[in-house]
Amino acid sequence: MQLIDIGLNLSHDSFDHDRDAVWQRARAAGVTRAILTGASRAHNPKVLDLARSRPGEWFATAGVHPHHASEYSTEYDAELRALHAHPEVVAVGECGLDYFRDFSPRPAQRRAFEWQLQIAADTGKPLFLHQRDAHADFMAILRQFDGRLGPVVVHCFTGTREELFDYLDQDWHIGITGWLCDERRGQHLRELVKHIPGNRLMVETDAPYLLPRTLRPMPKDRRNEPAFLPHIVEELARDRGEAVEATAAATTATATAFFRLPG
Template identity: 80%
Template sequence: MQLIDIGANLTHDSFDHDRDAVLQRGREAGVVQMVVTGASRAHSPQALALAQAHPGELFATAGVHPHHATEYTAECDAEMRALLAHDEVVAVGECGLDYFRDFSPRPAQRRAFEMQLQSAVDTGKPLFLHQRDAHDDFVAMMKNFEGRLGPAVVHCFTGTREELFAYLDRDWHIGITGWLCDERRGQHLRELVKSIPAHRLMVETDAPYLLPRTVRPSPSHRRNEPMYLAHIVQELARDRGEDVAVTAANATATTRAFFGLPG
């Protein structure tokens, strides 16, 4: 299988001591390309640097997660736009709204999201989106840019059936993570993933977060990494009633078309 991890936070400091080994383990597990998430003013440039150090294998996004929305000043916007000018940066984000924890005030989140949506309009690059407990405001803000945005993927989808179909009705893509493997919180996804068309479905680890709880033997640590993407795809294929090779091939083809990645 050839797999592509569309969301790996490889700039996270938990990878500082063994990042090269993490990449190698991913390769050995069939992960041929990865999109490194840029989720803050500090980490988006680091994501680009990683992509430039691994041409053709690593790519990057550039954006500011809603948790960090207060840092999205005019100066920050200019910095993100400069990053987006690079070919290695394949999407705007991670951006969106998160009302679950409210680490940034909601008005600041909406302002940062609106500015990044405008960047997507101006650059024509796809959107790498985050939404948690903010569905109505999220959809309303996206609707304000309707007809001007390119492709969009709702990364790490964990929502309801109603949310899923609202996104699919708008032709947005869906990113599925190891949340699927969480018997406490992700059981509803087992049924929902059957409804995602193959040309709208992509896969990701969100490493180092969301280590799949069904990995056996269970590692002694809780750090997720790209090597576990194969396990997520196996579970996803089973839930969709597909051969794992079919699920993997479809997700990889969809991902390359979405981000414009080389074969």
């Protein structure tokens, strides 16, 4: 298998002591490329630097997660646009809405989301989106940009059947993580993933978060890694009634096309 992890938080400080070893384990497991998630003013430049350090293997996103929406400003919008001038930055995001935790006030979240959608409209870059407990506002804001946006992926999908089909009706893409492996919260995804067309499906770890609960043996530090992506693909293939090789090939082809990666 040659897999692409489309959501890897490799700038997280839990990787600071062994980042190269983490990637070597991923490579040995068949993960050949990764999209490194930029989600805050502090981390976006670091993610870009990481992507530059492994050209052709690591690529970056640049955005402001709704948790950090309060930091968004006219000044930072200009900084973010400057980051998007670099070819290593292949998508706008992670951005969106999160009403589950409300770490930023909801009006600030909506404003930051709209500003970043404008960046996507202006650059034509794909969007890497986050939505939790905010579906109605999420859809309403995106409808304001109908016909102006490029490809969209709703990353780390954990939502309802209604939400899934709303996204698929818009021809958006879906990112599936190890949430699928969580018998407490993700059991409904086992059925829903069957309905995602192969050319709309991608896979991600969201590491160091969302360690798959079905992984054996469990790492002692409970840190998720890109090396565990094949485990997610195996579970996903089983739920979809596909050969693992077919799911791997389809998700890799979809990610390559979506992020406009070389060959």
